[in-house]
Amino acid sequence: MARIGIFIDGMGGSIPAPFREKIVSVIRGLPEIAFSVEEENLASPGALQRMAEHLKAEEVDRAVILGGSPKLYETSFNKFGYPVLLNPYLLTVANLKEQTLQAVANEEEAVEKARKMMIKAIHLASSSGPIESRSLPLTPQTLVIGGGITGIAIALALARSGIQVYLLEKGKHLGGKALELRRFYNRPEEVQKWVEEKVSEISRNSRITVISETELKRLDGHLGRFQATVRKANGTEAVLSPSAIVVATGYEVERNRKGIYGHRSFISFAEMETLLAENEIPSLLRNGKRVESVAFLLGEVNGDVKIDSINAVKQSLLLQEAFQCQTVILCKDLKVSSDGMERLYRRARERGALFIKFEEPPKLSIVNGQIQVDVKDTSAIRKEDEWPLSILSDLIVLSDALIPNPETENLCRILGLHRGNRGFFMEDNPQLLRVRSNRRGIFVAGGCRFPQEVSETLNEAGATAQEVIALLSGGIYPYDLSVAEVDPEKCAVCLTCPRLCPHSAITVEKYAEKNIYITPGIGEGVKWGAARVDPVACYGCGICVGECPAKAITLRHQPDELIYAQMNLSD
Amino acid sequence: MVNFEPKIVAFCCDQSGYPAADMAGGLELNFPGNVEFVRVPCAGRIETLYLLKALERGADGVLIFACYEENCQFLRGNLRAKSRLSYAHRLLEKIGLEKERIEICHLATNCGPKLAETLHRKSEQLKKLGPNPAKI
Amino acid sequence: MIKAEQKPLEEILLYLKSYDRILLSGCGACVTVCQAGGEKEVGLLASALRMARMKMGTPLEALEATPARQCEPEFAAELSETVEKVEAVLSVACGVGVQTLARHFPKTPVFPGVNTTFLGETVTHGVWEERCQACGNCILERTGGVCPVARCAKQLFNGPCGGSSKGKCEIKREADCAWQLIYDRLNGLGQLYRMEEIIPARRWGVESRDSGLRRIVREDLKV
Secondary structure, three states: OOOEEEEEEOOOOOOOHHHHHHHHOOOOOOOOEEEEEEEOOOOOHHHHHHHHHHHHHHOOOEEEEEEOOHHHHHHHHHHHOOOOOOOHHHEEEEEHHHHHHOOOOOHHHHHHHHHHHHHHHHHHHHHOOOOOEEEEEOOOEEEEEOOEHHHHHHHHHHHHOOOEEEEEOOOOOOEHHHHHOOEOOOOOOEHHHHHHHHHHHHHHOOOEEEEOOEEEEEEEOOOOOOEEEEEEOOOOEEEEOOOEEEEOOOEEEEOOOOHHHHOOOEEEHHHHHHHHHHOOOOOOEEOOEEOOEEEEEOOOOOOOOHHHHHHHHHHHHHHHHHHOOEEEEEEOOOOOOOOOHHHHHHHHHHOOOEEEEOOOOOEEEEEOOEEEEEEEOOOOOOHHHOOEEEEEOOEEEEOOEEEEOOOHHHHHHHHOOOEOOOOOEOOOEOOOEOOEOOOOOEEEOHHHOOOOOHHHHHHHHHHHHHHHHHHHOOOEEEEEOOOEEEOOOOOOOOOHHHHHOOOOOEEEOOOOOOOOOOOOOOOOOOOOOOEEEOOOOOOOOOHHHHHOOOOOEEEOOOOHHHHHHHHOOOO | OOOOOOOEEEEEEOOOHHHHHHHHHHOOOOOOOOEEEEEEOOHHHOOHHHHHHHHHOOOOEEEEEEEOOOOOOOOOHHHHHHHHHHHHHHHHHHHOOOHHHEEEEEEOOOOHHHHHHHHHHHHHHHHHHOOOOOOO | OEEEEEOOHHHHHHHOOOOOEEEEEOOOOHHHHOOOOOHHHHHHHHHHHHHHHHHHOOOOEEEEEOOOOOOOHHHHHOOHHHHHOOOEEEEOOOHHHHHHHHHHOOOOOEEEOEEEEEEEEEEEOOEEEEEEOOOOOOOOOOOOOOOHHHHOOOOOOOOOOOOOEOOEOOOOOOOEOHHHHHHHHHHHHOOHHHHHOOOOOOOHHHHOHHHOOOOOOOHHHOO
8 A cells, every 4th residue: 555645735824724624634544644744835945855854754655745736846846856755756736725725715615625636636646656767878979960150150169068069061161151141230350251260160170070062861869869871972871979969051042033123233132242342442333334322122022021121231331331322222111120230220321321111012114224113102101291202223132032941841851850831940939949949959040940140140059059068068868757658569550659749759660680579668779669759859748649549658657547537537 | 407516627738728727726716616627748648538538437528728729839739639629529429419518728828717717618508508418 | 451430320329229238349450550440449439339328328338359450360269258248249340350250259249330441551641542452463563553443433444534634533523533643653654655555354253353252372371
């Protein structure tokens, strides 16, 4: 028989003593109840310590807390540590505060309800089993996929913390999209020089191995034991064993210059960037002709105008200040939410850049071989003050479409990651876990999540590096087996669970060399002829358990019996 | 039938439903008398069989408190719960039970009032439907 | 694999009308994979039956079992003890499994709980489609790996017929025309010339089940 210790939490007076007494009186003297102790604030570190001592002294094997929400105690265990010798899965909480006292108006009914809840909790505690804790050794080795500025920045940050990095780049050189950029909007140095410096720093760093002209072909394993097969352009393959993986493959640009957009007056931001860098101050020449006026047309190509806004304001300022050009920025919306952008915007305005806000997309036509933009300026306060404008400028800067890297789909398949709505890599949680992916140990950073400006991307690279360092620096990954487990003898290998697992934690593994079924149990190196849940990669959500047509999967910390016990029904 | 207090099994996703129940209690919003909360790590844990078993073993109604759609921490747990519910509804129809006996309610952690209101509404609805005639 | 679909509950209830104690037996192979008769479905169906009968006022006791493969005599034998305790068996295995149990338990009525539908493939999770009719004389080598017997509504050996329109079948508009698929596949393989080869008519009366029960005997394997 289980020996159960009862802890009654007064919750600082929320659960009054007479009420507590009425409840506990029913179980006092029952053989399985070893003791019951009163506390005023059980979630505090001191009380937890006292609780630990009680449990130790009385040699009980189960504990029940009568108090507030289990979430409260779980939070305090997270915060102050779990001092109790008892396996955490042998401790149950009856939520008397929120679910009876505060939820039932009539006191008699509340007592009745609370007693029922207490008995349910005792029953749950006695039918629970302990869950083993384990830890997985982690070697400080990572694979960073993509040698753009995100990958470069992450690799350097990781190397500085003593982590080995394989930097995988499919092209010949590092640098990626940043090489098309000449100037930062918020830093004085030139982008190319900055990239060159970083690349040379990488080449000097013994912890970073750059593997260029190479692509990821296959990925096996999970956090701590990934096996990444990479293939070089010349066909040779190698297997890397990183503990964690960062995807930083960036985005792609697509230039569509059909119809009127094929006119020579249209250039892209990237072309303008080159033009600005190649011309000598103070005169801007394009094809031998002097450029005196430039219009920027935003929102035509990309729905999200943040990057285009930054580039337009940055280039406009350069054009105005260095080359004495008249600039016009036509936009439906302008996003100046990045660091320092508000200031740049004001400066551009003060220097005479015209900002024209439109509702209806501008009409483009060719007049005397030049592009004429007809637009209605809606920035006036009164509707009748809106007036039509015709703008003739030497050049019109138009954005390229920023689209997901064409390899994203394939990479997602290889890596077992999800794609978001627009086809980019999807983060685990856009607010809380921006750079984590759906798989433990795989991170997504930079433009592969959505197009980002350089400064934004560098921030994100820093955040990602922090996450990776936090994961790997301890040298171990502690976990417990509160996960799903497949009984291989029942598994019909129907593939339902690997298809449904949101964390790609389930794989179907081949028979052992001799086709021998191994008895159920989670062990390293065991060969399964069935689906296998990796206990490190599993988040314990139970989706696979609910779906398995053979009922071959159990959630170890919440098997069927504990669900039925919670229902508290007959049978 | 005068004093019929319907028995409701309320499955609560640990990410939304359970904290919402805590909040409802904290706000001293009354729950109907006969509710049994079942805490699950994700609505995706709730098997179709649990929905039927709850009714078979004596519940008059079942509620699933799951996260809002597209808001599941585990990507599709709430959607799986919804699909399983629709399968259970088809079976209920064949069994000859009202499908209103099982319902899903999407909410977030801060939806305590919504949770309490849903429980009350369900309780009233079940009072009108009467006791579950199929319980064993 | 074999694909099956659960029979409507009302039909099953009709079979079981005069019985109060049954065994509901699933199968751990094909019908588990197509989610028609695995342990999960057995549990669901048993629960639904119990409730339906309770509501009718004639409670039903339903025992549950799911052998690894119902179509093997050894696995059927494992059910012997349980079958002795019941008045009838409802099997949610395919038609083969139902017959194995029927053969094994001569005194106990065995009812089918599923309709065995076809030999099919998983198109996407939860969607299965017919691929083979077990006609007994495979011609897939001539049709680029797409079976006209299973997939053409008219089972044409030399198609397509005049009803193939925009790649779809005229009999079932949402279905792909098998001969369009064959054409596309052969085109992709660079073997379009095969379309010109006439596939001779089949002697269905001799080669298929029209000639009566089919049987495979491997003398070397017999024990």
